[in-house]
Amino acid sequence: MPRPEFQKNWAALGAGWLLLLLVAPLCLRAEGQAGNFDGERAFADLKHLVDYGPRPSGSAALGEERQWIEGQLKQTGAQVEEDAFTASTPAGEIPMANIIAKFPGTQSHIVMVAGHYDTKRFSNFRFVGANDGGSSAALLLELARELKGRKHDLTYWLVFFDGEEAVRTEWEGDDNTYGSRHMVEKLSSNGELGRIAAMILVDMIGDSHLVVRRNAESTGWLVDTVFNAAHRLGYSRYFPDERWGTVDDHIPFVNAGVSSVDIICFDPNDGYWHTAKDTLSHCSAESLTIVGNVVLATLADLEKSPHIH
Numbered sequence: 486m487p488r489p490e491f492q493k494n495w496a497a498l499g500a501g502w503l504l505l506l507l508v509a510p511l512c513l514r515a516e517g518q519a520g521n522f523d524g525e526r527a528f529a530d531l532k533h534l535v536d537y538g539p540r541p542s543g544s545a546a547l548g549e550e551r552q553w554i555e556g557q558l559k560q561t562g563a564q565v566e567e568d569a570f571t572a573s574t575p576a577g578e579i580p581m582a583n584i585i586a587k588f589p590g591t592q593s594h595i596v597m598v599a600g601h602y603d604t605k606r607f608s609n610f611r612f613v614g615a616n617d618g619g620s621s622a623a624l625l626l627e628l629a630r631e632l633k634g635r636k637h638d639l640t641y642w643l644v645f646f647d648g649e650e651a652v653r654t655e656w657e658g659d660d661n662t663y664g665s666r667h668m669v670e671k672l673s674s675n676g677e678l679g680r681i682a683a684m685i686l687v688d689m690i691g692d693s694h695l696v697v698r699r700n701a702e703s704t705g706w707l708v709d710t711v712f713n714a715a716h717r718l719g720y721s722r723y724f725p726d727e728r729w730g731t732v733d734d735h736i737p738f739v740n741a742g743v744s745s746v747d748i749i750c751f752d753p754n755d756g757y758w759h760t761a762k763d764t765l766s767h768c769s770a771e772s773l774t775i776v777g778n779v780v781l782a783t784l785a786d787l788e789k790s791p792h793i794h
């Protein structure tokens with residue numbers, strides 16, 4: 486008897502519709518905010534970065550890239566800082582610089598989204614690092630534009646790390662993560678490290694065959710936050726529930742007790758990692774869109790996360 490049931494519950498139904506009318510625009514807006522990342526524009530940035538050629542730490546090309554990135558960031562209205570330092574490496578002292586774009590919120594808690602913008606140095610072939618070094622920087626640049634004018638309570642820092650790559654051979658000892666280690670040391674000494682509520686690292690996420698696994702070295706609740714957002718957005722096939730271990734720029738933060746997650750598409754057997762084949766042809770705007778949307782949705786979720794407040 487649907488009619489009596491309806492009549493009996495008309496008030497509740499009416500209240501329900503009212504609630505729906507009130508909530509629907511909020512949901513639509515939230516979904517729109519989480520799904521608007523412009524991967525095409527990020528891909529255009531990626532192309533621009535690759536055009537600088539090889540960009541190892543201390544090179545003139547990386548200096549030019551840095552100037553361009555900072556110019557782009559300033560156009561978003563962010564507070565842009567360059568933190569220059571000298572790194573002691575197996576190849577001697579190398580000047581490096583992290584770039585930090587700050588978007589102050591009403592709260593002092595900081596969510597950092599970071600990636601590296603240097604490319605690994607190779608003397609025997611030309612390495613332009615489209616995915617490895619380029620894609621993370623391109624995603625952060627577009628993220629800065631997306632954050633412009635967006636209402637948020639948490640404070641956001643977008644950080645471009647220099648010196649992620651090992652100078653000598655492959656990942657050995659301290660010959661890696663120069664920029665992220667420098668930042669942890671600096672924030673420890675000036676007392677700001679405790680303000681970092683979450684650190685989201687992106688690396689090699691431009692890969693056109695995007696597969697991001699649950700990073701084993703990352704913080705559990707933050708991995709869950711990222712994967713819940715990815716699955717909610719319909720990206721389960723790109724974010725499978727599989728564990729994978731990778732050390733990266735988040736490790737110094739993990740070791741310092743900062744909740745961190747590495748969003749990385751890493752398969753050393755893909756045939757092009759750290760080779761001359763790491764070019765635009767292996768990257769796609771779609772992958773940048775997917776990861777960009779996941780980061781935006783994660784930021785929205787962190788605004789109401791009990792792990793932060």
Ligand SMILES: [Zn+2]
Binds near residue numbers: 605617
């Ligand atoms: Zn690399």
